[in-house]
Amino acid sequence: MELERKLIKKASLEKLYQKLQANGNKIFAPIIKDGKTEFHYNPSYAEVTYDHIQTIQSLKNTVFPKIENLVRFTTDRNGTEVTEVDLAKVPSLVLWGAHPCDAAGFKALKSIFMWDYKDEYFNSRMNKMVVIGLSCYKCDDNCFCTSVGLNPGATNGSDILLTKLSTGDYLAEIITEKGKEIVNAAAELFEAAPAEAKEGNLAQVKQQFSHEKVTKNLAGAFEHPFWVENSLRCIGCGACAFVCPACACFDIQDETKGKTGKRLRCWDSCGFGLFTIHTSGHNPREVQSQRWRQRIMHKFSYMPERNESLGCIGCGRCSRACPVDMNILEQLIALEKIQ
Amino acid sequence: MESIRKRAKELLDSKQVQVIIGYENGTSNKVRASFIKDSAQVDKLIYDERCTQNLALYLVKHEVKHLGKMGIVATIPAMRTINMLISEEQVKPENIVVLGIGEDGKLLDFPDLTVMESFLQKANIELTAKDKEAIEKLKKMTTQEKFDYWSNALETCFKCYACRSACPLCYCTRCAVECNQPQWIPVQASKNGNYEWHMLRAMHLSGRCVSCGDCGRACPLDIPVHLLTMHMAEESKRLFGVDSGLSMKMESVLSNYKLDDKDNFIL
Ligand code: SF4
Ligand code: SF4
Ligand code: SF4
Ligand code: SF4
Numbered sequence: 001m002e003l004e005r006k007l008i009k010k011a012s013l014e015k016l017y018q019k020l021q022a023n024g025n026k027i028f029a030p031i032i033k034d035g036k037t038e039f040h041y042n043p044s045y046a047e048v049t050y051d052h053i054q055t056i057q058s059l060k061n062t063v064f065p066k067i068e069n070l071v072r073f074t075t076d077r078n079g080t081e082v083t084e085v086d087l088a089k090v091p092s093l094v095l096w097g098a099h100p101c102d103a104a105g106f107k108a109l110k111s112i113f114m115w116d117y118k119d120e121y122f123n124s125r126m127n128k129m130v131v132i133g134l135s136c137y138k139c140d141d142n143c144f145c146t147s148v149g150l151n152p153g154a155t156n157g158s159d160i161l162l163t164k165l166s167t168g169d170y171l172a173e174i175i176t177e178k179g180k181e182i183v184n185a186a187a188e189l190f191e192a193a194p195a196e197a198k199e200g201n202l203a204q205v206k207q208q209f210s211h212e213k214v215t216k217n218l219a220g221a222f223e224h225p226f227w228v229e230n231s232l233r234c235i236g237c238g239a240c241a242f243v244c245p246a247c248a249c250f251d252i253q254d255e256t257k258g259k260t261g262k263r264l265r266c267w268d269s270c271g272f273g274l275f276t277i278h279t280s281g282h283n284p285r286e287v288q289s290q291r292w293r294q295r296i297m298h299k300f301s302y303m304p305e306r307n308e309s310l311g312c313i314g315c316g317r318c319s320r321a322c323p324v325d326m327n328i329l330e331q332l333i334a335l336e337k338i339q
Numbered sequence: 340m341e342s343i344r345k346r347a348k349e350l351l352d353s354k355q356v357q358v359i360i361g362y363e364n365g366t367s368n369k370v371r372a373s374f375i376k377d378s379a380q381v382d383k384l385i386y387d388e389r390c391t392q393n394l395a396l397y398l399v400k401h402e403v404k405h406l407g408k409m410g411i412v413a414t415i416p417a418m419r420t421i422n423m424l425i426s427e428e429q430v431k432p433e434n435i436v437v438l439g440i441g442e443d444g445k446l447l448d449f450p451d452l453t454v455m456e457s458f459l460q461k462a463n464i465e466l467t468a469k470d471k472e473a474i475e476k477l478k479k480m481t482t483q484e485k486f487d488y489w490s491n492a493l494e495t496c497f498k499c500y501a502c503r504s505a506c507p508l509c510y511c512t513r514c515a516v517e518c519n520q521p522q523w524i525p526v527q528a529s530k531n532g533n534y535e536w537h538m539l540r541a542m543h544l545s546g547r548c549v550s551c552g553d554c555g556r557a558c559p560l561d562i563p564v565h566l567l568t569m570h571m572a573e574e575s576k577r578l579f580g581v582d583s584g585l586s587m588k589m590e591s592v593l594s595n596y597k598l599d600d601k602d603n604f605i606l
Contacts, residue, residue: 233374253526274517
């Protein structure tokens, strides 16, 4: 659909939030708790903050939960009985105040979970979710959205994108049918588009490398000494993957108690030594540099090639979370130049 | 700083070591581990109050270990770790040279590791004021209050295990949390599962934790898990008189039994 522009006054934004909540939607919005800004379920509007650069954790938990119960089972002498999870019970969710990079992160996940096999768990959650994005007006030196084809006001992935204007009111860009439904159901809260342009109200994120060039270089870089040289300090802790909005590695485990059990899909990381170990004991990614290479290759070479999407949206979370300063931006800038 | 660079250069040039594990400047005013193999690069090495990572972690890392003999810039907790790793037969003393850093940030001269041992016997191994205060606060709580505090703090843990990876004494290649025949610890990152995971870690580090604080620093969610293991370190001292890592021949508190061990805590 064609993008529509409207204005929503500061006071009306609160009314919209309350209306969505009153209509029985679960809301996931950023609040400050114990000095940290993170998304929480159903906070009161007074708690919601618009001032953060980035949350520590990504928002992928909404569609790719850290633990997904795939099936339940009961085993006895006569065999195993399997009970499917009722996906119709997945609640409607409004993601409120997601930054443009995070909204685009869902597209990266979709390119994996809906690639050849269509993952119903992911899809049902995705279908029940509406993303109300919020443009960024500030950034830090870990942000690099503009180097991966996005920008602090990118509409890609949001259903509605809000941008705070100099008046304190918000420009609302209505991007999808889902977004339009919300606007139609609360038409009284929206007004005619403002004259003020969005561009002057966005963070300035300088482009630092060309991702096309990185992808091109990676094609011949599998054996490059770069990987060992730049990852000796990586401790394989997985913090980067757990906070990343586009990392989708998982592990399936059964957890049983007596005769009943659950099959669970849990977050995993290609940075872990156990991730690729075979039953025989052989590990095709034996050392950490090979695992670090996999992380970069997957995001900047294999995904653009196979999934037609980059596996990174430039949020910088991994660099902020890494305990040993493996800064992904620094490495990508270097990879743009390797021979 | 200059003395560290000079010593590093000597060790590399005389081929006494093949790599120096030290600190260098990182991004955004951070510092990070540096692996210097060529003496022309020693000027990258730095040392200041930001250098807190316990570098002894890298002594057991496959790719680092295989570079050859290692010289390591070691703060007091890292020196204690080295003793622990030698006691537990993870590091061969002949494979390492320690560039010790004293409390004043100055380079210490250790002709061999027994001199490091003697230094540590007299060194200040007190916790930082901040950690001490946090532990005292917890100790004053009632059992219920403690339970509530940890339930709240551990609730967000998503079991990335960064705390474990950052700990130089959590070096097992197959941790108990990954064993699933039988499953000791629930897979789920949920209230009980998280509790069990952190209790297990605290127990496995009792009498071994050298109170470097790296587990807490590594946690992306800022959960103060180091307070659990540091508290166990205090308990090992109180009950068994053991401060970990002060010598190269530490006896394990958990797996040694002595006739005069107190058993008043056994229910
Ligand atoms: S890059 Fe950093 S956060 Fe990621 S596994 Fe390595 S040490 Fe951990
Ligand atoms: S790789 Fe790092 S910067 Fe890229 S999307 Fe993931 S967390 Fe963000
Ligand atoms: S590092 Fe933090 S989040 Fe990760 S397992 Fe340890 S306590 Fe949990
Ligand atoms: S448990 Fe934490 S404080 Fe203790 S040695 Fe390990 S990383 Fe250091």
